[in-house]
Amino acid sequence: MTKRDRVAAYNRITRVLAAVLARGFDQSTLRTGLYGDYIVYPRCSECETVVISGVATHENGCHNDTHECKGCNNRIPVRQDYCEDCR
Numbered sequence: 702m703t704k705r706d707r708v709a710a711y712n713r714i715t716r717v718l719a720a721v722l723a724r725g726f727d728q729s730t731l732r733t734g735l736y737g738d739y740i741v742y743p744r745c746s747e748c749e750t751v752v753i754s755g756v757a758t759h760e761n762g763c764h765n766d767t768h769e770c771k772g773c774n775n776r777i778p779v780r781q782d783y784c785e786d787c788r
């Protein structure tokens with residue numbers, strides 16, 4: 702991998718990591734793979750995270766689980782109906 706490829710891969714994976722964190726996987730980590738590629742490990746402090754077809758999922762009833770705000774597309778905790786902007 703060239704340095705340029707690594708920078709592009711890193712930029713891509715930090716976006717993936719940010720998206721995973723926004724979905725409540727607060728203990729997610731970024732690791733380097735065998736070939737200098739980057740891998741996101743989604744982890745939640747409140748449940749055993751299950752990854753199904755590459756999509757991280759919280760256990761049923763997890764406090765950190767998120768859903769879409771009823772007023773917009775923001776991801777918010779399941780215990781809230783609306784995000785800060787829509788309240």
Ligand SMILES: [Zn+2]
Nearest residue numbers: 745748759763
């Ligand atoms: Zn969880």
Ligand SMILES: [Zn+2]
Nearest residue numbers: 770773784787
């Ligand atoms: Zn909203």
